[in-house]
Amino acid sequence: MKKIILTGVDGNLGSVAASQLMKLTKKENLIFCGYSTEILDTYTKQGIETRQTDFNTLDGLADKFNNGEVLALISMPFVGKKRQQAHKNVIDAAKEAGVKKIIYTSLVNAADLNNPSIEKIDHAFTEEYIKKSGLDYIFLRNSQYAEAMITNYFTFVHQGSNLQNNQGDGKMAYISRKDCAKAVAYALLADDLHHKVLNINGKQLMTISDFIEIGNKETGNHVKYQFISDEENYAIFDTMGVPRTTEGKFKKDSEAPFSSEGMVTFGKAIRENKMANFTKDFEYLTGDKPISVQDMFENSQNFQIGQRHSLDK
DSSP states (O other), X not given: OOEEEEOOTTSHHHHHHHHHHHHHSOGGGXXXXXXXXXXXXXXXXXXXXXXXXXXXXXXXHHHHTTTEEEEEEOOOSSOSHHHHHHHHHHHXXXXXXXXXXXXXXEETTTTOTTOOOHHHHHHHHHHXXXXXXXXXXXXXXXXXXXXXXXHHHHHHHHHTSOEEESOTTOOBOXXXXXXXXXXXXXXXXXXXXXXEEXXXXXXXXXXXXXXXXXXXXXXXXXXXXXXXXXXXXXXXHHHHTOOSSTTSOOOTTOSOOSOHHHHHHHHHHHHTTSSOOOOSHHHHHHSSOOOOHHHHHHTGGGOOOOOOOOSOO
């Protein structure tokens, strides 16, 4: 029997998707892939077939995808040509191995040429490459993780200062990373969906000021929002020791485990309302409503962005 392949099970999103899949289908239907042999061993002990993978090389990669029918490619955490090549390697190897369908975690409004997010370039490249490959696909275009902004909110709480960024009055339907992971699991099992683009959005569109107001109401804090320019936003991240690109060095336990180029251009995209997508695609796919920002703040200890798990840049 052909199997379901989930990659990136050693990452933040992939680990939650793995837990969801184990609830939705039998273990013998699954193959889990990741870079960390230590984490893969934990799944092996639970009766899951595991395969260690390195997407930076095509050599031997197709063998890791043998006997797979559908594969989830969770986008790599580095940005630029290296990520594009890694994604290309996965797609080429999957096709060679006989995989029929790719589930890809993309970004809201990835196809918009005027979207200024540096991240969206890699997502647009990957979507187009999958289309040209001739493989079936589901693209899950995720909104921004609410966890990133909840962690950011508490950073400014601890500093006793205004929350400053470059988003302005732009809107975003913030979604939990847990829901994005759930969408991956359900998409892998969606035999009736073919050549689909789904927008995985949160429960409601809101500005960052709305987001902060919800946080204040649920936590009793009194954070205020202060708009700053793109360059001022870069300066804040520079002071925090956040690298400009994913080629830089990331601090352990950083409250901003992303490159500042990615975050600032993402904020600009939000400000220009390039991320203001709002659909019911998540509910259509999973049958559930997304977790609200209110619920996430109420249980904020469970909705933090966490560490950068990648052993690669």
